[in-house]
Amino acid sequence: MLTKKLYYQDQYQRSFTANLQRSGKDGQGRFYVVLDQTAFYPTGGGQPHDTGTLNDVNVYDVEEVDGEIRHYLEEPAEGYHTFTGKIDWERRFDHMQQHAGQHILSAAFDNEFGLKTVSFHLGTEVCSIDLETVNLSDEEAAQAEAIANKIILENRPLDTKWVTENELAAYSLRKAVSVTDHIRLVIIPEFDYNGCGGTHPDSCGQVQSIKILHWEKQKKHKIRVYFVCGKRVLRQLGAKHQITQRLTATLNAPQEKLDEAANKALQQIKDHEKTIDTLKSELIKYEAGAYIDHAACIDDRNIVQAIFQERPMRELQQLAKHITVSTTNILVLLISETDNKLQLVCSKSDDVPVNMNDLVQQTLPLINGKGGGNGSTAQGGGDKTIAAQKVMEALVSQVSSLTQK
Structure with a gap:
């Protein structure tokens, strides 16, 4: 049954x-x-x-x-x-609003521009339709939205009707139905005729309003249009207004100039970051000189050993490069540690007969690490299975054994 x-x-x-x-x-x-x-x-x-x-x-x-x-x-x-x-009536009526709104919006795109809806998704916060097109202009989206809201304002009836396959010819369907029996049509007179098994209000006015939020390109020549209907429009408006008010205070600019103020702030951040990078580079040069002056002499070779806390790999590489190009007969062993990770950079001046990639590859197993490089510079990282100082001691020991080879 x-x-x-x-x-x-x-x-x-x-x-x-x-x-x-x-x-x-x-x-x-x-x-x-x-x-x-x-x-x-x-x-x-x-x-x-x-x-x-x-x-x-x-x-x-x-x-x-x-x-x-x-x-x-x-x-x-x-x-x-x-x-x-x-x-749960709140959920049901929300779905009714969104689904009916989709019919209206899809029909507006189809009737006005011949853009077919090929799929529909009713999400918990936002809905979307996929239009069969490669481009959608601001003007087309605005016009379709205006038409959809005009239909809602007119409060046209939203009827349902069960028909047979033979009766379908009497209706100008927006798309072909996917079943051959128990066919249910959802009808907005003189606007949209579509096969659908969902729930909808009995009049368009109950959808309240439709708002297109944005759209983006998808694969297979489709445009995905995101929208909301009914109470969701008010929720979106409320949320966006709160954000706008906070940004107005943060950027010290009225709503109509927020975009300009945000772009100015972002440009200032980029300029500051560029300045910081330049200053860091200069500091690293001075830092390299200090490490050269205090390098330890092991096996007739100067070795710089340093362990840092949470220092970026990029800075380790820069420091190692500045040291090795500034002097001869020097080898650089740098480690950065975090709570659970270790990263290392090994580099040398051209006259040191030790392969840095070999050095790193022989040491990384101690920390379950991965990495690589070439004969002059290599780097890697892994888990903090042993103390950073133990890894440094292993590197120095490996240098001595590789030198003996």
């Missing part, structure tokens, strides 16, 4: 009673019940499922499987033969 779908008889029905047909547990271990009738809409056609309660037990998912509608419950429904169901 197929489940009777009360949401098609009255999409505004918020509660109902029903008899148990069967209960079970699916392959994922989720408990469900199948009733003789239900007002819970199952996931389908781009519209998410309803939520609510059955005998005060939360219904968290609803699916249609082979004509029966499964209500997934947070706990098994043992001992019940009849159920009282209650729909």
Whole structure:
């Protein structure tokens, strides 16, 4: 016996009673019940499922499987033969607004510009449609939005009708239907005729408003348009206004000049970062000189050894380069440590007969590390399995053994 779908008889029905047909547990271990009738809409056609309660037990998912509608419950429904169901009306009506708004917006794009909607997604915060086009202009989007809101303001009826396959020829459908029986049309007279199994309000005015947020290119020559309808428009407006007010105070600029003020602030940051980089580079040059002056002499060779805390790899590389190009017969061993990681840079002047890549590769296993380089400079990083000082001692020891070879 197929489940009777009360949401098609009255999409505004918020509660109902029903008899148990069967209960079970699916392959994922989720408990469900199948009733003789239900007002819970199952996931389908781009519209998410309803939520609510059955005998005060939360219904968290609803699916249609082979004509029966499964209500997934947070706990098994043992001992019940009849159920009282209650729909989460806020969620249902939000979905009705978004789905109806999608019909209106898609029809506006199609009727005005011949842009077909090839898919629809009703998200928890934002909805989207994919248009079959490679470009969408600001003017086209604004015009489609204006047409959609005009239809809403006119409060045109939003009718549903069951038809047979043979009766479809009487309607100018926006797109071909995907079924051959139990065909349900959603109709906005003289504007849109479309096959759909979702829930919608019975008039366009209840959608309240439609606002396109932005759009972006997708693969396969599509444009994805993000939008909101109904109460979501007010939520978006409220959230964006709060952000605007905070930015107005932060940037000390009125709303109409926020873009200009933000760009100016970003440019100033870039300029400051460039200045900082220049100054850091100069400091590293002086730092390199100090390390050269205090280098230790081991095996007739000057060796710079230094361990830093959370110093960027880029700075280690710069410091090593400045040291090795500024003098001869010198080898540089630098380590930076964080709470759980170690990074190292090894470099040498051209006259030192030690291969830095060999040095690093022989040392990295101590820290489960990876890295590489060439004979003159190599680097790598890994886990802090041993103390940084132990790694430094291993590097110095490896230098001596490689030199002996």
